[in-house]
Amino acid sequence: xxxxxxxxxxGDRSYDVEVGRGLLKEWGARLHACGAxxxxxxxxxxxxxxLHGETARRSIREAGLDPLALSVPDGEAAxxxxxxxxxxxxxxxxxxxxxxxxxxxxxxxxxxxxxxxAATFMRGVPFAPAPTTLLAQVDxxxxxxxxxxxxxxxxxxxxxxxxxxxxxDLATLDTLPGRQLAAGWAEVAKAAxxxxxxxxxxxxxxxDAVVERRPEAVSRLVASAIRIxxxxxxxDERDLNGRRALLNFGHTVGxxxxxxxxxxxxxxxxxxxxxxxxASRIACELGFLSPEDETRSRSVLERLxxxxxxxxxxxxxxxxxxxxxxxxxxxxxxxxxxxxxGVASLHADVPHSLVRDALAxxxxxxxxMTPSHGEPHP
Amino acid sequence: xxxxxxxxxxGDRSYDVEVGRGLLKEWGARLHACGAxxxxxxxxxxxxxxLHGETARRSIREAGLDPLALSVPDGEAAxxxxxxxxxxxxxxxxxxxxxxxxxxxxxxxxxxxxxxxAATFMRGVPFAPAPTTLLAQVDxxxxxxxxxxxxxxxxxxxxxxxxxxxxxDLATLDTLPGRQLAAGWAEVAKAAxxxxxxxxxxxxxxxDAVVERRPEAVSRLVASAIRIxxxxxxxDERDLNGRRALLNFGHTVGxxxxxxxxxxxxxxxxxxxxxxxxASRIACELGFLSPEDETRSRSVLERLxxxxxxxxxxxxxxxxxxxxxxxxxxxxxxxxxxxxxGVASLHADVPHSLVRDALAxxxxxxxxMTPSHGEPHP
Numbered sequence: 001x002x003x004x005x006x007x008x009x010x011g012d013r014s015y016d017v018e019v020g021r022g023l024l025k026e027w028g029a030r031l032h033a034c035g036a037x038x039x040x041x042x043x044x045x046x047x048x049x050x051l052h053g054e055t056a057r058r059s060i061r062e063a064g065l066d067p068l069a070l071s072v073p074d075g076e077a078a079x080x081x082x083x084x085x086x087x088x089x090x091x092x093x094x095x096x097x098x099x100x101x102x103x104x105x106x107x108x109x110x111x112x113x114x115x116x117x118a119a120t121f122m123r124g125v126p127f128a129p130a131p132t133t134l135l136a137q138v139d140x141x142x143x144x145x146x147x148x149x150x151x152x153x154x155x156x157x158x159x160x161x162x163x164x165x166x167x168x169d170l171a172t173l174d175t176l177p178g179r180q181l182a183a184g185w186a187e188v189a190k191a192a193x194x195x196x197x198x199x200x201x202x203x204x205x206x207x208d209a210v211v212e213r214r215p216e217a218v219s220r221l222v223a224s225a226i227r228i229x230x231x232x233x234x235x236d237e238r239d240l241n242g243r244r245a246l247l248n249f250g251h252t253v254g255x256x257x258x259x260x261x262x263x264x265x266x267x268x269x270x271x272x273x274x275x276x277x278x279a280s281r282i283a284c285e286l287g288f289l290s291p292e293d294e295t296r297s298r299s300v301l302e303r304l305x306x307x308x309x310x311x312x313x314x315x316x317x318x319x320x321x322x323x324x325x326x327x328x329x330x331x332x333x334x335x336x337x338x339x340x341x342g343v344a345s346l347h348a349d350v351p352h353s354l355v356r357d358a359l360a361x362x363x364x365x366x367x368x369m370t371p372s373h374g375e376p377h378p
Numbered sequence: 379x380x381x382x383x384x385x386x387x388x389g390d391r392s393y394d395v396e397v398g399r400g401l402l403k404e405w406g407a408r409l410h411a412c413g414a415x416x417x418x419x420x421x422x423x424x425x426x427x428x429l430h431g432e433t434a435r436r437s438i439r440e441a442g443l444d445p446l447a448l449s450v451p452d453g454e455a456a457x458x459x460x461x462x463x464x465x466x467x468x469x470x471x472x473x474x475x476x477x478x479x480x481x482x483x484x485x486x487x488x489x490x491x492x493x494x495x496a497a498t499f500m501r502g503v504p505f506a507p508a509p510t511t512l513l514a515q516v517d518x519x520x521x522x523x524x525x526x527x528x529x530x531x532x533x534x535x536x537x538x539x540x541x542x543x544x545x546x547d548l549a550t551l552d553t554l555p556g557r558q559l560a561a562g563w564a565e566v567a568k569a570a571x572x573x574x575x576x577x578x579x580x581x582x583x584x585x586d587a588v589v590e591r592r593p594e595a596v597s598r599l600v601a602s603a604i605r606i607x608x609x610x611x612x613x614d615e616r617d618l619n620g621r622r623a624l625l626n627f628g629h630t631v632g633x634x635x636x637x638x639x640x641x642x643x644x645x646x647x648x649x650x651x652x653x654x655x656x657a658s659r660i661a662c663e664l665g666f667l668s669p670e671d672e673t674r675s676r677s678v679l680e681r682l683x684x685x686x687x688x689x690x691x692x693x694x695x696x697x698x699x700x701x702x703x704x705x706x707x708x709x710x711x712x713x714x715x716x717x718x719x720g721v722a723s724l725h726a727d728v729p730h731s732l733v734r735d736a737l738a739x740x741x742x743x744x745x746x747m748t749p750s751h752g753e754p755h756p
Binding site: 081085088089092119120121122123124145146147150152153155156157158159160238239324 | 500
């Protein structure tokens with residue numbers, strides 16, 4: 001099996017993200033090599049279980065481990081405090097101990113709730129996700145963010161809990177619906193836009209290969225995005241010094257949009273694509289990003305099949321949601337802006353009116369591509 | 379104000395435990411010096427609020443902070459997932475952000491649930507407890523263990539979340555009922571028994587002063603116990619290398635007893651005192667602890683007003699509970715044993731029959747003071 005290991009450098013909590021095609025067949029052996037023993041809890045959802053459960057369980061059993069299957073609902077319905085509590089109960093039923101590993105096989109929601117359950121079970125048990133969506137592979141599974149949603153917002157309850165090992169089997173992307181795949185590419189584009197101009201040029205030049213799921217392009221882009229994320233997380237594990245906050249490019253508006261549109265309407269990556277489109281608009285207005293680079297940023301997203309304009313939601317509903325964003329500090333919304341492509345910075349002083357105008361210009365009816373330089377923003 | 383600062387050495391998560399009489403009047407200023415700003419959530423229970431709430435709030439306000447009072451039930455009733463969830467809701471109601479500090483004013487249960495709520499709100503917000511019971515001052519408030527109970531056991535759900543500052547106002551002990559105070563001295567005796575023979579001799583020589591609450595003895599013992607805990611936590615933050623596990627001396631049987639007797643029947647410190655008595659019995663049987671030191675260990679506890687024999691519970695019920703202890707690894711109960719006084723070690727191989735005999739010999743009817751050296755324990 002070909003593949004590569006990407007180290008997330010976090011001192012005594014460092015771990016590897018292993019990336020390659022067909023790695024799921026080796027999951028058990030690699031878990032065992034990292035210290036897993038005896039009974040392990042395997043959290044998954046029914047659709048993922050049908051596709052990959054048997055491969056995973058066989059690999060786990062072949063390594064001498066004893067997988068206990070725990071099923072969670074599909075999609076965001078899994079990310080609730082009640083599901084995490086149910087996982088705890090089932091872990092107790094199974095006699096789980098402080099050394100019992102929790103594995104997650106599935107997309108970001110499976111990983112988030114399983115990771116949160118692992119983080120809070122007996123003050124934390126070992127966690128190892130094998131993400132099966134592109135979004136989870138390049139983003140959610142690296143960095144230790146776990147959590148569940150409350151009715152008032154996403155990820156309002158959660159914990160940092162670094163995994164022991166992340167296994168990225170690129171073959172799981174073969175069965176991923178195109179819409180979900182595109183949503184994952186949004187995070188890859190994000191990584192390039194905030195940190196790697198060269199990777200962005202490669203993405204621009206290989207959009208066709210990406211859309212056709214050609215293994216070489218997929219592999220290079222996924223590994224590069226993970227490498228960027230690993231580096232940022234290594235510098236700012238707990239999102240404290242501003243470095244990790246740059247990964248939130250597109251997420252401030254993205255999260256607000258997901259909520260305003262009704263969770264489940266937009267995929268996370270789609271909401272982030274729109275959020276990046278809005279942030280690029282703002283960055284251009286403020287003079288950080290050239291009009292050409294604003295266009296390039298948006299164009300790649302569109303060519304990847306992603307939305308770059310607001311769905312049918314009111315601008316006011318989005319603005320109201322922004323107020324409750326976790327990234328709010330002392331009442332001010334913080335925006336990540338790019339400029340030039342490959343460089344990102346954090347801004348706490350974006351005028352409210354500019355945010356409103358950018359949102360309004362990118363409603364489905366609006367013409368977001370017409371810059372409005374020079375307008376006053378009191 | 380006199381007082382001293384004890385550093386808990388945890389790299390970029392290091393913090394100070396400030397110990398002295400009357401420190402609560404300076405809480406606000408010290409929180410501000412550590413970075414607290416604006417609105418802070420002050421979690422407390424009604425009885426503690428009546429005694430110390432006004433002093434705390436005035437101090438917080440004088441430092442320019444805005445305390446939001448959040449009340450939790452008194453005692454173990456506070457340590458439930460539902461109370462933690464309610465704290466989250468109230469934090470959201472109040473517009474809490476990722477930088478909002480959560481303060482805890484009260485005993486261990488207030489600190490545990492407030493700390494857990496802080497650990498899991500938006501993946502962790504700053505936490506600063508001012509423990510008002512001796513038990514919480516010398517034990518629970520240092521080291522970052524937070525959690526809530528499930529019907530099946532204590533602290534089954536929780537997280538490690540180091541505080542920013544721990545404020546120990548020894549004057550809060552003046553109003554503490556004698557039984558609760560004694561329960562706290564159990565943890566001080568524990569610290570001496572596992573790590574500091576000289577401190578144990580001082581404790582033996584000053585039991586009368588301790589029982590009379592003489593400030594000098596109280597201050598020296600509390601600070602010494604915190605120093606021991608800080609050192610152990612600094613070496614083994616997450617309870618991984620066995621060092622921190624030594625702090626569980628008396629806790630293995632203690633936790634089982636608390637549950638078997640019905641939560642609330644025994645105070646935690648009382649259960650730990652009995653647990654230490656049982657562990658000393660086992661250590662003597664195994665030849666680690668001399669019969670004289672077994673007697674000294676138990677005698678200090680009794681003179682402090684602590685129980686050293688099992689209450690009216692069946693030995694089988696205690697043994698059954700032991701199986702579900704968090705400290706179980708691969709099915710084996712791990713015991714911390716002392717020998718000689720001031721030195722502790724971890725044992726995973728204590729024969730089941732020996733545990734049973736030690737428990738049986740220390741039932742209220744039994745005669746635990748008669749050693750039974752030489753009996754076989756297959």
